[in-house]
Amino acid sequence: KQEVTQIPAALSVPEGENLVLNCSFTDSAIYNLQWFRQDPGKGLTSLLLIQSSQREQTSGRLNASLDKSSGRSTLYIAASQPGDSATYLCAVFADYKLSFGAGTTVTVRA
């Protein structure tokens, strides 16, 4: 069974600092890995999707890397802003299903 772990569980940084969020998974036989954002009481918004054959994806201030062989992914958010405050979820897709980590709750202080 796939296990997805996210570290740290919570993170508080001053505005402008770079964020580093970590995700690890136990079974490397994945189709892709996704990072989602969830605001309180809301659904999920997809941020980045990395195919299993790719090493990284970038979108604006966000960059995600994937090391499938070691079962790790890292989400970098550059120059954080208060609007980046949310919970970030990592999920791996395999066998038609997504397996989620518990998330990292980020607070960016103005």
Next chain:
Amino acid sequence: SQTIHQWPATLVQPVGSPLSLECTVEGTSNPNLYWYRQAAGRGLQLLFYSVGIGQISSEVPQNLSASRPQDRQFILSSKKLLLSDSGFYLCAWSPKDTQYFGPGTRLTVL
């Protein structure tokens, strides 16, 4: 474009009462459909998924059931709610290698 709807947005139900949550998808045909639950302070747990009408797979034993009476309709039900059924329920659909989530239903069982 494709859209996914869930209703109701919020629901408060007494213990022992029945439940019916509905999810519909527009703009696509024969999608894979999913029900997830997010309990307070926990990650997303896959409850059910469906690859076609009448085809339901259950991921965890529980008090809930799912049905897919039409191609783009997915229903989550219970005959008698438990306190532990409280949580945030998300429906998702999948075209191939990613999933798109609905806005969610917040269920509180008292």
